[in-house]
Amino acid sequence: MxxxxxxxxxxxxxxxxxxxxxxxxxxxxxxxxxxxxxxxxxxxxxxDGAPPRGRxxxxxxxxxxxxxxxxxxxxxxxxxxxxxxxxxxxxxxxxxxxxxxxSKGLLALDAFVIEFRSLQPLPDTGTLRGDLLAALSAWTWAVTRTPMGRMLAGLIAEAQHDAELHMAWRDRVLEPLRTQYRVMLDRAIERGEIAAPVDKEVVLDLFFGAAQHRLLLGHLPMTGEFISEVVDVILHGITRAR
Amino acid sequence: MxxxxxxxxxxxxxxxxxxxxxxxxxxxxxxxxxxxxxxxxxxxxxxDGAPPRGRxxxxxxxxxxxxxxxxxxxxxxxxxxxxxxxxxxxxxxxxxxxxxxxSKGLLALDAFVIEFRSLQPLPDTGTLRGDLLAALSAWTWAVTRTPMGRMLAGLIAEAQHDAELHMAWRDRVLEPLRTQYRVMLDRAIERGEIAAPVDKEVVLDLFFGAAQHRLLLGHLPMTGEFISEVVDVILHGITRAR
DNA sequence: TGGTATACGAAACGATCCGTAACGTATCTG
DNA sequence: CAGATACGTTACGGATCGTTTCGTATACCA
The missing domain is CATH 1.10.10.60 (Homeodomain-like)
Structure with a gap:
């Protein structure tokens, strides 16, 4: 195994x-x-239950x-x-x-996931801002300083017309990542940093989407300043609650 | 010869x-x-200058x-x-x-752009919130109710490894769209709705990125509620300025 | 030790698609 | 009319596809 x-x-x-x-x-x-x-x-x-027979x-x-x-x-x-x-x-x-x-897509997904998973930690800095900055920095590092950024687009595109790959992508990449981020939001709610009725899914889409957008389109660089601006706008947007 | x-x-x-x-x-x-x-x-x-000769x-x-x-x-x-x-x-x-x-990519880009351009209006409702809602609704409609959503991913992916297509995509799709959205933000600044030092590029990335993210990954539906939540979080995030 | 089961590399298969070229025909301008 | 260019058809050599066959290698089990 x-x-x-x-x-x-x-x-x-x-x-x-x-x-x-x-x-x-x-x-x-x-x-x-x-x-x-x-x-x-x-x-x-x-x-399971049947030990492998041949070579x-x-x-x-x-x-x-x-x-x-x-x-x-x-x-x-x-x-x-x-x-x-x-x-x-x-x-x-x-x-x-x-x-x-x-399929080629599933092979590529495995090649991607192996490295990607180990590079996405679950930060716990004590503040939501610290957590978000750490998480987005780690993601950005992975997709800009390693081969993984260039793999992303091809996999996402292939998944548009390959239901099997699409499901595998969600199960093995997207959902684990979103689950991690959700934990960070939940901790912030417990600490009283943000109000509970915030739509966590939308926050995740904003958070992750802005970075992925700039990565895939390449119209502007993914600088540390960009990361902190993204975090700041989102934080201001949700700490006012509604 | x-x-x-x-x-x-x-x-x-x-x-x-x-x-x-x-x-x-x-x-x-x-x-x-x-x-x-x-x-x-x-x-x-x-x-120009030389009228076509043959068929x-x-x-x-x-x-x-x-x-x-x-x-x-x-x-x-x-x-x-x-x-x-x-x-x-x-x-x-x-x-x-x-x-x-x-190239296949440039043909596909033409097929895409022809329809896409006509479906992205420049709204002027008098408020930033109204403008953003109208713009994002139009974009969402185009990519979910027409074939264009499914074309997007393939073009973006192909552009990752095709410099010519990448430049064409930016010149003919991305930048025109961002220019339109920037106008909306400038009008809001003139009206005093938001403070001038806001980073417009980051706002555009959040705005457009969240929607594109959900479109490409397909983990959640692009509902009207989603659209208004995105707009609200961004608006709250930038009207506080900083 | 031999039997069975499976993985291995190598090679070949019929297809599809690529991008280009040659050729004759069609439709413009002058 | 002649010249120029686009047209459709057809063909080409090459790359890659996903599969299959074959002989060999390596495991476990009796």
Whole structure:
């Protein structure tokens, strides 16, 4: 069992909608049939209770694939990244990749999540302002000083037309992050810094959205001044309550 | 020049050399290179002062291509849209498309901008709150009730790794929109509704970013309540000034 | 030790799409 | 009329797709 980011949860089925060509895909149809009668192919083989029988999957290959995917995602973006290239750079065959991930998007998501999670702490500075500044600074650092910023856009775009990836993104990236931020808001309410009836979801959208907007569009730099201005406007906006 | 060469004699080794030089770069890199070294081939042929000589471009073909591109963008997204499909649906040959647009992204941008511009009015209701509500409502309507919302993500993603498209997006979509919103803020300053030292760019990022965030991630619906909450928090945040 | 099960790399497959070119036809200007 | 340009059709070589087959490698179990 590989620790964290390996495709443990996602069920590979019904990815026909993701296919690029509409009209007819005998290949996909065949694959759907084989997925129906057989075991899921792009999942971990070990179901709890039944110890794995044959040769175990190479964790070395897992790491090499994810590392290669992360590199290529940064260099070219998701759309221009080919599985063929990932395989070549990882020193692995294509089939080895397809055994683990059913789509390019899910592979990219894993490559992204592994690093991203460790870079988003839950600050507890004692004041809401301190917490927000720390959280937004950490997020900004991750997306501007590491390859992750450039991965973001491609994943978000791909998720627009890939329901499976969309759900995975929400479950493994967006909601964990929002849950962290909600805790910060709840603590501020307990401390009496802000009034309870504040709409936390809107606050999160403002907080996170402003930064993501500037990141994706790139019209202005993400400076420390920008971060503190964002926090200040939001704080003034909600400490007045309503 | 056209007639003097026997077809078979035209330097097959030159072609081979050209092919090996580009061995197997991803499509995007090849396209970028060809666009860089060559003259702009995919623009309107009529430069002012010289009336067009030959057969004019078919405006019918223009419309059909843009319409087909818009449809496919909505259905599959930019990454999964192929020029081949656009040509088939528009009843036009691939060459006809390549004569007009040098990249898939720029074609998509045109298909997007044509409709989008007409749907973003400059409201003047007399109050900043009224202006912001009207503007955000119009934007929200455009991206949720028309195909344009789903085009947005793909274009933004493609622009991350396509400098030409990135600049075009800023010049033709982002900056015109921000200029409109800045006017609304300036009028509010004149009326004394908000203090002058407010950072207008940050306000625009909050305003536009929150909505775009919720649109792209789709974690919560873009209701009228959401719109008014966003406007209220921002307004409270900046009317206190600082 | 052998049997079974699975993963592995390598190679090949039929497709689709790319971007370009050649060719003959259509429609403009002068 | 001639010249210029866009048009549609067709074809090309190459890249990548996702899958399949095959022989080999590596685990567990009896």
């Amino acid at each position: 590989i620790s964290d980011g390996i495709p443990g949860t996602t069920a590979p089925d019904e990815k026909a909608a993701r296919q690029t060509s509409t009209t007819r895909q005998p290949a996909t149809a065949r694959r759907a049939a084989s997925a129906r009668d057989g075991a899921p192919r792009a999942d971990l083989p070990a179901q 175990p999957r190479s964790e070395e290959a897992d790491r090499a694939i994810l590392r290669a995917a992360a590199e290529l995602l940064e260099e070219r973006g998701l759309a221009a990244m080919s599985i063929e290239e990932v395989a070549a750079r990882a020193g692995v065959s294509k089939a080895t990749i397809y055994r683990r991930w059913s | 056209i007639s003097d060469g026997i077809p078979g004699t035209t330097a097959p080794d030159e072609k081979a050399a050209r092919q090996t030089s580009t061995t197997r770069q991803p499509a995007t890199a090849r396209r970028a290179a060809s666009a860089r070294d060559g003259a702009p081939r995919a623009d309107l042929p009529a430069q 004019p471009r078919s405006e019918e073909a223009d419309r059909a291509i843009l319409r087909a591109a818009a449809e496919l963008l909505e259905e599959r997204g930019l990454a999964a849209m192929s020029i081949e499909e656009v040509a088939a649906r528009a009843g036009v040959s691939k060459a006809t498309i390549y004569r007009r647009w040098s």
